[in-house]
Amino acid sequence: MLKDGKIWMANNDKGENIFILPKMANRHGLVAGATGTGKTITLKVMAESFSDMGVPVFMADVKGDIAGMMCPGVNTEDMQKRIQKFGLAEAGFEYKGYPVTIWDIFGKKGIPLRTTVSEIGPLLMARILELNDLQSAILNIVYKIADDNQLLLIDTKDLKAMLNFVNENRIKFEAEYGKMSPASITAIIRAIVALETQGADVFFGEPALSISDWLTQDCGRGMINILDSEILINNGKLYSTFLLWMMSELFETLPEVGDLPKPKMVFFFDEAHLLFNGASKALLEKIEQVVKLIRSKGVGIYFCTQSPKDIPDGVLAQLGNKVQHALRAYTPADQRAVKAAAASYRPNPAFDTASTIMELGTGKAVVSFLEESGIPGMVQKVSILPPQCSMGSVSDAQRDQAIKASLLYSKYSGFFDRDSAYEFLQRQQQVMAKEAEEAKAAAEQARIAEKEAKEAALAKEKAEKEAAREAERAEAEKNRMIKSVGGSVLGTVGRQVGRTLGGSVAGNVGKTVGGSLGASLIRGIFGTFFKG
Template identity: 70%
Template sequence: MYKDGKIWVANNDNGENVFLLPKMANRHGLIAGATGTGKTVTLKVLAESFSDMGVPVFLADVKGDLSGMVLEGTDSEDMQKRIQKFGLDQAGFKYQKYPATFWDVFGEKGIPLRTTVSEMGPLLLSRILGLNDLQSNILSIAFKIADDNELLLVDTKDLKAILNYISENNKELAADYGNISKVSISAIVRAIVALEIAGGDKFFFEPALNIKDWFTIGEGGKGMINILDSTSLINNGQLYATFLLWMMSELFETLPEVGDLDKPKMVFFFDEAHLLFDDAPKLLMDKIEQVVKLIRSKGVGIYFVTQNPRDIPDGVLAQLGNKIQHALHAYTPSDMKAVKAAADSFRENPAFKTADIIQELGVGEAVVSFLSEDGTPTVVERVKILPPQSLMGAIDSSVREKEIKQNVLYSKYYEPEDPDSAYEFLERKGLADAEAAAKLKAEQEALKAKEKEEAAAAKAKEKAEAAEAKKKKQAAKSVGNAVAGTVGREVGKSLGGKFGKFGKTLGGNLGASLGRGILSTFFKS
């Protein structure tokens, strides 16, 4: 609850108000505790207070029970007791609704929240796809090739298109980008197909979220509460965590440096925060730590919500100056270590032993330590958290649908767009290459046919000329035979006549044969 320019979160055991200072709210925070101890109520109280200050809020609704913020809270006997106990009736407490924008990466329970493959980047996308180091490197090369060729990677079909292009042309690309295994590319493509089956093809699309649309003010000057429905998204823990990390990164990369402000520009709540760090590679862990350390200078506060502080790596936990610890239950030695670790993260209060108190806390109770004016953590206190002013629990689908469709951003993001990007470019290039190849093949075949036709014509001509020559030769031979035979016969008769009639006849025949033989030898030569 917003009171006297400060965020009234709880009352301590002495009935004194416990405040979170707005100027320290961007130093990040932690809300921890076992299931059912009151973390959701604490989150709602903080989110409502930031909204009352005019600060936009983003939160992930994992269980579906944060949607009630768009409706006024309902009165009950128990609520009246709490109002009286905290003195809320004299502090301006009233049931009220808050402006909210519902988002959903699947577009089912909120305005579609989309990004593009290029904006997600290879590092985060590798985690979503579950790639190993080699495959991650190849994916980074694919992004580099796309950039070098000015190809937009908008959706999953763009990503598959550039990967298939690389696979088909890996020999030509090796000189500039190194050897790229076709086997690894096939594995990446299979991972993309698996993501598409899980619904990933719905949130890698245009229009991509413009993060500036979160920085809006609702009715009465209240900051807009952006609620991401994560009831389905949480089923894929890596996808959920990576998507929220992308949104934090977008805030970090988009917003300018502003230094220390009187109040945050925005507050980001990350529920089920342990998923962000589970099996995260070192490169990604380094990026998370960098974002958490530096984003406060952009005026953004990040609050991690999880069951156990041990879920948060030490490098990140050290950045969380505002801590709210609900009950933890210790049943094993390991549990006891967790309780002790949680207690040791607070500045000690000589009035009690923090580790014991953490185990004794009831529902709605917590131990807290917020940053003071000079940035040092306050001594840990045992407190009771205030009740929220909006409705506890989920809203029905008709109320949700009305809220979604009445939102000014609905028309901007509802219809997906498929711009001209890598898939379309490479498809056109493939068709052009196929046409060029077909044209070249046709020209080559035509040239071969022409050459074959010319060769056949030349051969036919040569054959005709040979036949004609042979014919002429045979004709000349026939004439020569006749002439030679006649001449030879006459000469033979003349010589044989000297030997009588028989000699004349024999001499004529011999003369004719001899004449034809001489002529035949002439033609052969």
Template identity: 55%
Template sequence: MIHFNLAKTIDNATDLSLMGKMANRHGLIAGATGTGKTISLRKMAEEFSRAGVPAFLADVKGDLSDIVKAGESTGKVGERMAQFGLDENYLSGFPVRFWDVFGQTGIPARVTVSQMGAMLLARLMNLNDTQEGLLNVVFKVADDNGWHILDLKDLRAMLTHILDNAKEYRTKYGNISPASVGAIQRQLLQFESEGADTFFGELALNLQDWVQTNDGKGIINILNSEKLMRVPRLYSAFLLWFLAEIFVTLPEVGDLDKPKFVLFIDETHLLFDNSPKALVEQIEQVVRLIRSKGVGVYFVTQNPLDLPDSILGQLGNRIQHALRAFTPRDQKAVKAAALTLVSLSPRKSDAIKMIAAPAA
């Protein structure tokens, strides 16, 4: 049976590991800033790669790129390795492929407007229901005529075409409001100013480029997200599209001894902040069904309450770092986390103490 060793007990008596066949049950890495979430994410990605499982992770702080380089057993690192009986293999580097939505520090990560779809694009541009309805008309007209909307210039041209031929299309597709067309055009201008024009276009991403191995190790795909995080809606839209694309593209495989691919979603709250109910339901459905594709999804966030209950209920694994409570909402999160862990703790008092612990 395959196990992914993630840590050791302080007395070096027991390995703390994740069962390979449970890795596609999804998971949560939660904890306050500075408590070690990135280290947990990194260690998991390394162990998956070592076992031949490709992974995707977003490098939000720019501190994951050195995963490609082998470490050195000097100083305190060497002392720590000796303490836990680790050999030089522990310090090996891993195959990494760097991606960048803006094409500056990695392979350009691009998708076409048609691939993104009307629902995600409407959310991306903060459209209201009427404007989203018109955007659906644009996509429907393009589909009916076999036209592919590759980039934002194509989308702008389609909006102009729809407006110029409104009388012809109105009887089949419904009302086409010049005001709504103008509003979408203005949103496109703002969107382009944030750098979205570099994201949409060809050559579009091929998912098979992300699910590869090298000399028996899974390739770790790192998306440079330092600049991308300044455009939160673009970051969340890429992740939502990527999840949906994995679900549609990969075949059903059922339960395996180890997953085929693992996805780490950092700054998870950006996926769900101000998301319409229909979009949250779509994410829930993808997370629930993607397990059978052999894919594990791990959400990384400060507060477990950043995720809707419907998503939390799908997560079978958890790494819980320290939580800090400064507000009533924070206190609620600490209590919920403690009660969740009660059944896992040898002594219930260990988990309950989390509730009463003073804010750090």
């Protein structure tokens, strides 16, 4: 609640008002305490005050009761006692609802809230996928190859397509980017598929959230952006990584503004221990860097968790405004945690801080807020003010009405899938498949043509050989016939000549011998010789 331009958070045992100074609100803060000690009420009182100042707020709704801030509080007997106890009536206390925009990564209980694979980056993606160091290094390389080839990584199918592309062409890439194990690439793809079954295929996509849409007001009051996290909290890595991405986006998007009279935005990180569980050294360094530097962008971050020991010392040292609800010390480890929490406060000689923390009732706390000079105030034992909004949750009908009444509903409720790495690589694969098919067809055509040419050559060669054989046969037949005819003719002629010649010779011989007897004898002899 605002009073005299300051955030009135509580009253101490003396009835004195305890304030958070607006100009110190971007120095971050911590709200800690065991379950059921009143942390949610404290968060609501803070968020109301920032909204009344015109400062936009982001809150994660883990239990489903933060959304009740859209409804005014109920005037019960208990509330009347609180109003009287704090003297709120004189300060202008009134029951009222606040402007809220409800978001949901899965799009079921709020406006769909999305980001892209490229925007979340390899470091946070490796955390979501729970990759080891080698796999994380390969994922970094895949992001680099995508950037170098101007391939957009928007959703999980883009990332899987890119991983498969790198795996298929890793020999070509290894010369420039280093060796990449096929087994590690396959393991990353399996992790992505597992994440898709938890809703990541809905979370990664477009339209992606524009952080500037959260820096809005409604009738002069800061918009309270509420992320429904009842389902999301079951996946602690996705929940914490998404909130860390939001902090990083704020840090990278907003300009440097230095110290302002009030923050530009306040970010509440509930169940903050999930942010640091299992975080790599590189990630812890990034978180610490963001927390240290983001205040210069006018953003205040408030971590809400059960115990201060959930927050690393490097981050805890940056938290100037602290609210510590009761801690229960049932074990020696719990007692040490309480003592450590008490030691982080500036002592108050009026009470023992460690003992007081263990004895606090619901709605009670020990607090220390930054003073005008920036020095932590002396620890105070206080009672937290009640909120002006509803302490409970809202009905499904009220939630649905609030979602659809938002000006951002029409912008983010739809979904589109623009041309990105998956589509590009699919087209490339189709072109390569077509080229391969055409090359195969051309090779087959060439093979057929070559076969036909060989068959034609063989047929021609065979025909030529057959023709040559036919010519040889014809020539042989001709020679045979000539020889046969020649022999027959010569035989006939020879016999005839022989007969003629023989008769003539015989006659002449006979005459010579002396008479017809001799001639007859000689013709008989030669005629016999020349027959046949």
